[in-house]
Amino acid sequence: MKVENGIQIPEQKPGGRKGKSIYPFQNMLIGQSVFYPGMKYHSAPMKAAIIYAKRLGFKFSGRTVDGGLRIWRVE
Secondary structure (H helix, E strand, O other), X not given: OOEEOOOXXXXXXXXXXXXXXXXXXXXXXXXXXXXXEOOXXXXXXXHHHHHHHHXXXXXXXXXXXXXXXXXXXXX
């Protein structure tokens, strides 16, 4: 997955392991985001971001956007 800068977070819609990780969350800087094509908010990447947030003291925000899921590091 490619980490990107400068992607704005859309408004939230109502209702709304050991070894090498397959997720880049620990290396992300505030304001960077990653896109997961075909995924939705309640999918594995978002759950992983929540776990990383607790472990590392980071904060992430995710949104289902056109074509998939985008997760931003916000703190």
